[in-house]
Amino acid sequence: xxxxKSKNLTWHEGQVTRDSREAQLGQRGCTIWLTGxxxxxxxxxxxxxxxxxxxxxxxxxILDGDNIRHGLNSNLGFSPEDRSENIRRIGEVAKLFTDAGxxxxxxxxxxxxxxxxxxxxIMGEGDFLxxxxxxxxxxxxxxxxxxLYAKARKGExxxxxxxxxxxxxxxxxxxxxxxxxxxxxESVAQLVEHLEKKGYLSA
Amino acid sequence: xxxxKSKNLTWHEGQVTRDSREAQLGQRGCTIWLTGxxxxxxxxxxxxxxxxxxxxxxxxxILDGDNIRHGLNSNLGFSPEDRSENIRRIGEVAKLFTDAGxxxxxxxxxxxxxxxxxxxxIMGEGDFLxxxxxxxxxxxxxxxxxxLYAKARKGExxxxxxxxxxxxxxxxxxxxxxxxxxxxxESVAQLVEHLEKKGYLSA
Numbered sequence: 460x461x462x463x464k465s466k467n468l469t470w471h472e473g474q475v476t477r478d479s480r481e482a483q484l485g486q487r488g489c490t491i492w493l494t495g496x497x498x499x500x501x502x503x504x505x506x507x508x509x510x511x512x513x514x515x516x517x518x519x520x521i522l523d524g525d526n527i528r529h530g531l532n533s534n535l536g537f538s539p540e541d542r543s544e545n546i547r548r549i550g551e552v553a554k555l556f557t558d559a560g561x562x563x564x565x566x567x568x569x570x571x572x573x574x575x576x577x578x579x580x581i582m583g584e585g586d587f588l589x590x591x592x593x594x595x596x597x598x599x600x601x602x603x604x605x606x607l608y609a610k611a612r613k614g615e616x617x618x619x620x621x622x623x624x625x626x627x628x629x630x631x632x633x634x635x636x637x638x639x640x641x642x643x644x645e646s647v648a649q650l651v652e653h654l655e656k657k658g659y660l661s662a
Numbered sequence: 663x664x665x666x667k668s669k670n671l672t673w674h675e676g677q678v679t680r681d682s683r684e685a686q687l688g689q690r691g692c693t694i695w696l697t698g699x700x701x702x703x704x705x706x707x708x709x710x711x712x713x714x715x716x717x718x719x720x721x722x723x724i725l726d727g728d729n730i731r732h733g734l735n736s737n738l739g740f741s742p743e744d745r746s747e748n749i750r751r752i753g754e755v756a757k758l759f760t761d762a763g764x765x766x767x768x769x770x771x772x773x774x775x776x777x778x779x780x781x782x783x784i785m786g787e788g789d790f791l792x793x794x795x796x797x798x799x800x801x802x803x804x805x806x807x808x809x810l811y812a813k814a815r816k817g818e819x820x821x822x823x824x825x826x827x828x829x830x831x832x833x834x835x836x837x838x839x840x841x842x843x844x845x846x847x848e849s850v851a852q853l854v855e856h857l858e859k860k861g862y863l864s865a
Contacts, residue, residue, distance in 0.1 A: 474709055475716045483721065506677055513678045518686065518721070520762040530784070531754035534747075544737075551734035552755055559723040561762060581733070 480560035481662045486517050488557040489659050490550075490582060491650070494569045494629060495592035496621045497607055498599035500638040500646065504592060505564040507647045512562060517660060520556055522549055523566040537618070543574055550578030557586050562659065570626040585657075589632040590650065596621050598639050683763035684865045689720050691760040692862050693785060694853070697772045697832060698795035699824045700810055701802035703841040703849065707795060708767040710850045715765060720863060723759055725752055726769040740821070746777055753781030760789050765862065773829040788860075792835040793853065799824050801842050 481487055491508075493501040502523060509519045528535075532548055535541040546569055556563040569575055579587045599621065600608040611619035618624040629635075634653050636646045654660055684690055694711075696704040705726060712722045731738075735751055738744040749772055759766040772778055782790045802824065803811040814822035821827040832838075837856050839849045857863055 475712050475722065479716065480721065483716070483719065509678050513682065513686070516686065518683065518763070519678065520758070522758070526758060526761070530757065531751060548734060548751075552758065554733065555723070555725070555729060555755065556759070556762070558729070559759070559764060560721070561764075 477558055477560060483662075484518050484560050485660075485662050486560065486562060487659045487662065488560040488562065489586050489588060489654075490553040490557050490563045490565060490578075491588050491590055491654075492553070492569070492575065492578065493564060493566050493590050493592050494575060494632075496594060496596065496599045496626055497568060497619075498602045498604060499592040499594040500636075500643070501566040501568075501592045503643055504636065504638075504646050504650065505566045507643050508650050509564060511647055511651050512654075512660075515660070517562055518560070519562045519564065521564045521566060522553060522556075527552075527567075543571075546571075546574040547577065550581055553578070554582055554586070557582065562654075568620050568626070570620045570624065572627045572630070575629065588634065588653075589629050591629045591632040591635045592646075593628075593635050593637045594639050680761055680763060686865075687721050687763045688863075688865050689763065689765060690862045690865065691763040691765065692789050692791055692857075693756040693760050693766045693768060693781075694791050694793055694857075695756070695772070695778065695781065696767060696769050696793050696795050697778060697835075699797060699799065699802045699829055700771060700822075701805045701807060702795040702797040703839075703846070704769040704771075704795045706846055707839065707841075707849050707853065708769045710846050711853050712767060714850055714854050715857075715863075718863065720765055721763070722765045722767065724767045724769060725756060725759075730755075730770075746774075749774075749777040750780065753784055756781070757785055757789070760785065765857075771823050771829070773823045773827065775830045775833070778832065791837065791856075792832050794832045794835040794838045795841060795849075796831075796838050797841045 477488065493505060495501055505521045509521055512519050527549060531552065532545050535545050549565055549567060553563045553565055575589060603609060607616060610616050611622040620626050636649055638646055680691065696708060698704055708724045712724055715722050730752060734755065735748050738748050752768055752770060756766045756768055778792060806812060810819060813819050814825040823829050839852055841849055
């Protein structure tokens with residue numbers, strides 16, 4: 460075997476490629492970018508879909524506020540620039556996971572089209588699935604799991620998406636999952652079926 | 663199955679945990695943090711070790727200048743603050759991959775102890791393996807695969823580690839891989855044996 464100085468000759472062919480990782484995992488890496496209002500069901504769907512895929516032996520990972528805002532993006536605030544940088548970094552990390560062959564879910568409101576489109580642009584063709592988790596403001600506010608809408612209505616949360624800040628609906632998402640009056644099970648089935656049909660669940 | 667509003671009751675137990683991902687992969691997620699001078703052999707070892715592990719069915723990923731500096735950290739320069747932030751972000755991404763169950767190699771000079779120690783601190787016990795890829799300056803400069811040392815000697819690269827900027831050797835690394843006059847094969851065998859012995863290659 461070669462010594463270090465001749466590495467370019469020796470090792471290039473032996474590299475582990477994305478293809479070989481995907482073959483090993485029996486799946487195609489991709490980023491399922493869940494976008495929608497607070498309370499629309501993004502995290503619930505991510506957790507349930509991950510479980511469904513795991514039961515089928517697939518390797519998944521969820522990027523969400525819990526593991527991003529306290530870690531990688533802990534030095535970002537909520538200014539327009541920081542919100543944009545927040546989404547940019549998440550996109551770059553999702554791209555790395557996708558390259559590793561993992562099926563990644565991202566669960567962020569990500570209300571601005573330009574931010575989401577920028578993520579799409581950095582990803583390879585077919586690697587980015589924009590999934591609009593659609594629920595009316597009424598539905599989301601009715602759920603109000605974290606009591607955020609109540610606070611936002613009282614003016615206690617500035618620039619709250621849907622109340623005092625805009626949500627820009629996707630114009631051409633890969634999938635719309637409408638959660639109005641629908642069970643988690645149905646939404647997850649729709650999403651998994653889409654992944655299956657598009658070939659992400661086999662290598 | 664529950665509707666979205668009762669998600670906290672329904673889904674918590676069903677979450678995919680790190681343990682279940684590791685069981686599925688037959689390995690323990692960890693970050694193998696390769697540190698050392700330019701030309702010491704970090705990338706060569708990462709690529710060859712990854713191949714060796716892949717041949718054993720393990721899932722690995724390499725974070726290096728190629729996929730980090732042009733992506734996630736493309737908005738960072740080379741000021742002291744930016745260099746530190748560079749390492750911080752890499753550490754946070756490595757932590758996410760480790761949590762996903764992946765065996766991650768990071769291949770960066772990472773010359774400062776404080777930066778490396780900060781990464782160690784954010785990681786769980788046993789998740790961070792500092793691997794000092796040790797080669798004398800003479801050895802590295804003799805290899806000079808990219809011609810960087812020649813440029814640095816001519817003063818064309820400011821603050822080049824080992825020439826005009828310090829490299830702080832690890833004080834208590836998990837492993838020292840000495841590449842002076844040693845084949846890649848030997849170095850990789852030492853590293854893989856360490857991983858095996860410490861239980862990272864089974865779940």
